[in-house]
Amino acid sequence: MRVDFYQLSRDPVEHVLPQIAARILDEGERLLVVSAHADQLTRISVGLWDAGPESFLAHDHVAAPLPEVQPILLSADCTPTNGATRVALVDGQFREEALAFDRTFYFFDADTVASARESWRTLSKREDVATHFWRQEGGRWRQGP
Numbered sequence: 001m002r003v004d005f006y007q008l009s010r011d012p013v014e015h016v017l018p019q020i021a022a023r024i025l026d027e028g029e030r031l032l033v034v035s036a037h038a039d040q041l042t043r044i045s046v047g048l049w050d051a052g053p054e055s056f057l058a059h060d061h062v063a064a065p066l067p068e069v070q071p072i073l074l075s076a077d078c079t080p081t082n083g084a085t086r087v088a089l090v091d092g093q094f095r096e097e098a099l100a101f102d103r104t105f106y107f108f109d110a111d112t113v114a115s116a117r118e119s120w121r122t123l124s125k126r127e128d129v130a131t132h133f134w135r136q137e138g139g140r141w142r143q144g145p
Contacts, residue, residue, distance in 0.1 A: 001099055003123055005116060007135045008109040013090045014040075014047035016136075020105060021048065021057050021072055024086050031072045032084035032101075033059075035091040041074045044090065048072065094119040099129065 008016070017033065024031045035041050041061065048057040059072035062081055067073055073082040078097035080087070087098050088105040092112025098104040108116035124131045133144040 001102065001104075001128060002130045002132065003098070003104045003106055005120060005131065005133045006105060006107045006141070007113070007116070007133070008107055010136045010139065012043075013107045014043040017044055017088060017090065017107070018047050018051035018057060020088070021059075022051065025057065025071055029086050030070075030080075030082050030084040032078065032080050032082065032087045033072060033074045034076065034078055034087060034089050034095065034098075035074075036076055036093065037091055038076070040091060041076075045074060092116065 006016070021031055033041070033044060045059065045061070048059045051057050057072055058070065059074060060067065060070045062073055062075040067081045068083065070082045073084065075081070078087060078095050080101070085102040086105070087101045088107065089095060089098055090107050092108040092115060094106055094115065106116065106119065120131060120133070123129045134141045135144050
């Protein structure tokens, strides 16, 4: 199980998630996007629609018809109705349920950095979890120590 910590310092998550989601779909995997904030999920939905003319990323909200067929599913909780093996926690709050996925993408910003640090300390002590840290530098993601 792998947890990637993404520190947002330049761009909001709705601008960076489409690139990561596209890579996940290219790998033949499905993604669950989790936020407790409905307005944030709406902004992410718009970002997935506007990812580019040749890179539309099929997705929908969990309450829509047939959520199980969506390659990217937007939800308030970590239930992988679409069979996702990857989860993106986009509201800065880590959820223990995310550890049931093969890989977790945990996005946090300046407002949620304290919570992210605590999650890092806890998870990095576990032998069954590989933790990786990424930060934005000049519009690119760099892996940190």
